[in-house]
Amino acid sequence: MTSAAPTDAPRRRPILVPVLAVLAAATVGVSAAFGGLEDAPEPKADQLGKGATLDQGKMKTVFEDAVVRPGKNGLGVPDKRYLQLILKVTNQTDRTILAQGMNSALVAVRADGKTIKPSSDPADFGPRIVVLAGGKTYGQLHPNVPETVVMAFELRSGAPAPKTVSIDAGTFEWYKWFSNQTHDWVPVEELGPPTPEDLKRGKKSSSMPVVAARITMPVRVEDA
Amino acid sequence: MTEQNPDDTGVWRHPAAGEPSWFTPSKRVPRPDARVWPPPPPPSEPPGSSTVPIPVVRHASRNQPWPPPARPMAVPPAMPEAPAPRPPEPPVEAAFAPEPASEPTPVPVAARRRRRRRPMPKAAKIGIQFSGAVILACAFVGVRGYDALGQYREKVPAASERHVPKGRSAPLGNATWRLVGIALAPSQFQTPETPDREMMQIEVEATGLNADAKYYTSSLPGFYLSDKAGRMWLALASKTPEELGAGKTGRFTLMSAVPKALEDQVELVMWPSEHEGKDQSGPSLRFAR
């Protein structure tokens, strides 16, 4: 039950609000001064070298070698030279997949800093990716069976062999589709700056595969 | 209640005009409380001046078990300086009090009778509830099934078969079709390792209805041999016409293996495309022999 205010109550000054305001301003100011309001730096991709092993979710990949050699054994024709990335891939899913799936697992490949994958030429279907066994080429990766996978890029005739090659490797996640609630292995992506095609379609950004690791390998040259 | 003023209810006071608002940090000026309850006597109306007759409710609260006596239990302390008149009866009480005290409850009993019928037997009640549940479940399953069937029919249209008399032609897709003949294939096509089967050779003539008929030479329609029970055997083309088009006629030669016993009763059935033949959906032709 309320009553009439006591007449001799001391006069109270509103001090809490200004104190809080000053504290908040000070917090923001200090954060800004130490860079707290800037964008967080991109998480750095792991820098790996020759022989490194990377778990890409859907598969485990050992980056064994990079060779320039003439084509043979179903990997190109003998009078052309190819840059071949030799990988040891173990399928970690529960079913047989195709070696061609490494195309989306290795997001980008640069030879001496020049991007050769993804190709700027839309008519280029990308590198040929095969399983190499017993001197023949196949396409399947059975679950839990390590296989040698070769990704072959054709070199232009007369062009010098690259010294180094660097590979941007992505990862896959076990993804639940919104449309029908079923699961599948899907490349991990993030929103990045828009590509020219996306700009044309009116999009402000385009989804790019996340690079989990960058593998740099020296390139050997082998003559037939 | 406050000690200062017995008339002060402390519930609410009308703020005086021009009073500073509550958040202004200025000292409040205490004002004298005004008495609101019991209501002060009407200032100027002398008793008996009202023109509205007031019903007498004198004995209502004494003789009835309900409503319970609503007389105040705790009367505010008597105020010597202003003796309050008896507050008027709240209207709610008056509404529930039956007016004549002499006839106590005949009307409510009749109303109860009307509202509550004889209780339903327990078995009937459970039966009704159970059948309601079953009907709802059936309706749910039925609606879902109907929806699924509709979706399936959109993908795979219902089959409709047209019977073509012997020697006649019938249109299907982009051409009209005529069965020339079904016969045993020459002996070099027979397979001696499977004596229970017979290789049949079928001749079909097609006349294009429009220019799109030319696609039949490369992507064949779905040809099958079928027995009366509806079993189907694949009829694959061994020879297709060089060209087909609007008004042009070409001849397909088909080969099909069927069980030996059915050799002279199998009939040619065709769908406009291999895909529809595989699904057995949409329009088809059945040629009599």
Add this chain to the structure above:
Amino acid sequence: MVTHPGFVPDAPARPSPQGAPRARVPVWRRVLGAIAGLALACGAVYVQSLVLTPDQLNDPITTSGGMHDELVTDRFSTRVERLEFARTVRVKQTYTTDEATTDNIFLIVKVGATTPRRPTRLDAHLLTADGLRFEPTDRVAATASMADKWVQPGWWRSGFFFFEVPKPAVAGLRLVVAEPETLFGDTWVAETSADLGLDETEAERMVGAAKDVYEVTG
């Protein structure tokens, strides 16, 4: 707060029926009712856990059996006729001979099949004891495989499926046969699943007795 009675009038209680006093429910019946209600609620929650996930809803309808059993579905019937292990598979064609080798081992399954109504083709895959799915190997030419052949009503057709499996995965293998998957994937697809009868000892014996070369025509 002390309110003057009548200022906030009490809600008047309805007259309770005098002729039919409320029937007393015995305590044991109340307890029984509570238990029954609780059981029904628990049952309802439990039934929800049986609802199939979308992944499971896409699963095929499987007919299971063993070696040499005739496994019948509405669309086709299969039976596993023979098992064979080999280190090399040689496919003889009209003009060429193709030899497939592996670091693992080839499993050759002879399957017979027929259909009740309409011609169809059949695909197969292996399921290991821990649920891994092996498709038929692409090291053996597809022309030699059963997948390439039409299965028709009226008679049984036999053919081979060639698989390449690691030796440790051989024990407990099952062969699953189904019609080829369509582009968008059908639901309620029929499949047959045959236990190949490879327990630990049998698997070891058969892998040990694997042929050097298994020759088929195709």
